[in-house]
Amino acid sequence: MLKVEQLNAWYDHSHVIQGLDFEVQRGEIVTLMGRNGAGKTSTLRTIMGLVGKCSGKVTFDGHDLLARPPHERFHLGLAYVPEERRIVAGLTVLENLQLGLLASERRGEMDAMIDEISQTFPRLKERLHQDGTSLSGGEQQMLAIARAMMAKPRMILLDEPSEGIMPLLVEEMFHLFTRMKAQGTTILLVEQNVERALSISDRAYILDQGKIVHHGVAAELLANAEIQEKYCAV
Numbered sequence: 001m002l003k004v005e006q007l008n009a010w011y012d013h014s015h016v017i018q019g020l021d022f023e024v025q026r027g028e029i030v031t032l033m034g035r036n037g038a039g040k041t042s043t044l045r046t047i048m049g050l051v052g053k054c055s056g057k058v059t060f061d062g063h064d065l066l067a068r069p070p071h072e073r074f075h076l077g078l079a080y081v082p083e084e085r086r087i088v089a090g091l092t093v094l095e096n097l098q099l100g101l102l103a104s105e106r107r108g109e110m111d112a113m114i115d116e117i118s119q120t121f122p123r124l125k126e127r128l129h130q131d132g133t134s135l136s137g138g139e140q141q142m143l144a145i146a147r148a149m150m151a152k153p154r155m156i157l158l159d160e161p162s163e164g165i166m167p168l169l170v171e172e173m174f175h176l177f178t179r180m181k182a183q184g185t186t187i188l189l190v191e192q193n194v195e196r197a198l199s200i201s202d203r204a205y206i207l208d209q210g211k212i213v214h215h216g217v218a219a220e221l222l223a224n225a226e227i228q229e230k231y232c233a234v
């Protein structure tokens with residue numbers, strides 16, 4: 001579904017992504033792992049068209065992505081939940097959710113989607129009419145994911161969704177990812193919570209200094225303490 005070939009990206013003169021090759025098959029959960037500064041966020045941002053200078057090829061469902069502006073990537077069914085959650089202050093939880101469908105051709109289905117999302121996220125359903133930024137950090141992360149799901153993306157890129165969130169909510173979140181996968185959403189996940197991420201993933205790639213240094217089946221990497229220690233310690 002997503003194929004990345006010889007991807008490079010630069011911030012000014014800093015060459016942060018150096019010739020990445022990887023792919024995500026339809027229906028998979030794939031995790032990108034690696035230490036702080038390895039280039040995980042930059043990889044997701046480059047796929048979404050948010051890094052100014054890049055080269056290589058990214059194909060999504062047969063479409064050449066790098067030639068397209070970011071909003072076209074959204075319309076092709078690709079969603080991105082960045083590390084910073086960007087919940088809009090002064091808007092309620094409901095209004096924040098509505099934003100997720102506003103730019104979509106399917107905005108006529110707004111009420112039906114709010115119903116569907118409320119079933120999936122009971123915590124949000126109870127809080128639809130309070131200010132989005134009055135939610136706890138974990139709830140705001142759920143809201144950011146729920147907002148991205150409003151447009152029924154075929155694939156979602158998630159950057160450290162469990163960061164700073166209490167264990168109970170992290171568990172809830174990982175169960176949610178498994179359910180999203182079961183419903184047909186393909187997921188590319190960036191996570192520091194390596195063990196938990198691998199336990200729900202099909203495969204994983206390890207990044208170090210802008211390069212992929214290892215990849216494999218999630219269960220194999222989960223059993224490989226040496227690799228985890230070498231490349232995934234914070």
Ligand SMILES: Nc1ncnc2c1ncn2[C@@H]1O[C@H](COP(=O)(O)OP(=O)(O)OP(=O)(O)O)[C@@H](O)[C@H]1O
Pocket residue numbers: 011014016034035036037038039040041042043
């Ligand atoms: N806007 C920017 N301008 C210049 N350099 C940047 C910018 N964003 C990131 N970098 C640099 O690019 C490299 C990769 O950063 P990136 O944020 O992709 O890492 P990461 O793997 O997501 O790390 P973390 O686990 O800390 O989130 C780092 O050296 C970082 O300092």
Ligand SMILES: [Mg+2]
Pocket residue numbers: 040041042083159
């Ligand atoms: Mg990052």
